[in-house]
Amino acid sequence: MPPLALSKLHMRCPVSSLPRSNLTTSIPVRLRRSLCQHQHQGSFLQLQRATKPGFRSSGLKHRPSLLEGVPSFLSSSIPSSTTSFRRLYCSKHTATPTTSSNDSEEYRDARIDIMPSANLSPDDAYARAFNNNSEWRRSLAETEPELFEQMSKGQSPQILWIGCADSRCPETTILGLKPGEIFCHRNIANILVNTDINSLSVIQYAVQYLQVKHIIVCGHTQCGGIAAALDNKKLGLIDTWLMPLRALRQDNLALLNSLNEVERGLKMVELNVRNSVKQLLANPVVIDGMHERGLQVHGLIYDVGSGELRELDIEEDEEVVKSRVVAFKTV
Template sequence: MSDLDTLLNGLFTANAQWAKDVEAAEPGFFQESVKGQAPHTLWIGCADSRVPESVVLGARPGDVFVHRNIANQFPLDDVNSKAVLEYAVNFLGVQHGAFPVVVVHFIFPTYSLPVVVVGHTECGGATACLAAAKRTTFPEHGQLLTIPTLPYEAPLNQWLEPLTRLAGTLDLSTTPMEEALPVVVEENVKLQVENLSKTTTLANAWASNDNRRNVRVHGWVYNLNTGLLKDLQVTKGAST
């Protein structure tokens, strides 16, 4: 048996044990989950494997609706990100401040949700963008290569370009990396909160006469050294 086969078999074994443990602790949990999901939070986070949202929040399957990508970005021209937001706000029935047990799909929900944008310390995407912004050859205009070993058209360079340009505006060229990186991480979270607040989905929600008006967007940072979340106090809502 190859090392890959051993790894894959181990994953199935771990899954079987997990399912057994969950059923033993809460009989009928999986049968109940078939009836629908009732998440209380929309988490927009980084794809980094060290920041698994359900583990970080001590949550169960069904508690958190999730959208993750490299460096927890929410580009206004990204249909994937916008579709997740639209579904969560308008159809899913996640909420802000309470925990529902019933979800009715494809009608406006009777409650609203916290949307949390979560960056994290030691983010690899933010590190690459900061390093690119600190190069003496950083271009103010034109093509920008965050990963110089890849062509401009490479998906990774295309995805990271907005964050690299953000890092280039922060006047960090002479700041040591260990001091500059937390600034980039936090400023990136703040920008994504702003981007979310500019979406048609949230504009319509905040202008509505139903509970979607109560949707709030929060900006957090997860600290890999402590396992704790930090609230950046940049919350956006209908009145902010």
């Protein structure tokens, strides 16, 4: 039966009255969802979401009612590629996932059976990275046997790192620290503006609730965002994000034009870090943290060619600090 005819038939009669021989053939995904939604009030979609990687399925464990009354004839129409879903959907969640003794009890109880990426080559970047997790986990458990247990109880980082999304600038690796020691926010070119709710939320949470002691703004050499801001090509949506950098370039155009290409790029990285630090120092939450408990703000530049960090001098005159507090501090 053509999909359109089947769709019209579905509008006139319930799923249970349809010929099962027709339903066991290839049913379009959208129609299959519609049929199952009509008959089972959304159970299909809830279970389909549950099979996505990262989904915590503890809710399914305690809700067998979602799995009751599933028509067996619909299960045969599920493509073979969704083996995990069929197993979960048709066996009422009886699959037993494999776990190791190091899994936390909460996570072990909540896990569901997820299909591995069986079709990927071992040389595939994702497969290699995913498989590396086992060795990383084993090695860290040997050198820091209590670390995972400590992290499962919460986090108490002392540093908020605001850096670039560049793949060459992993903050924990650069600083030689362990998981749980840095709270992190990264975006293209480590830009901070007082209208970005994303970065503002991270800053408030880190300062007000995690009580970090240091905020680091870190730029880096050979930054693609900086290079784009120094160029005049149309880039599309990213042009909107780079507007603060272009404005910074405008404000320092004479200085930047007096430098050669390499020096101009480095100076722009520095100006951007200083500008982001300035944005932080005008943030009321940061001002409160500095005055109430000695929160410190730092500006760094990372050299991707050598791995070296350089700290910028961001000291300010006392009068500048006082005037900013008067202007930006809220009560």
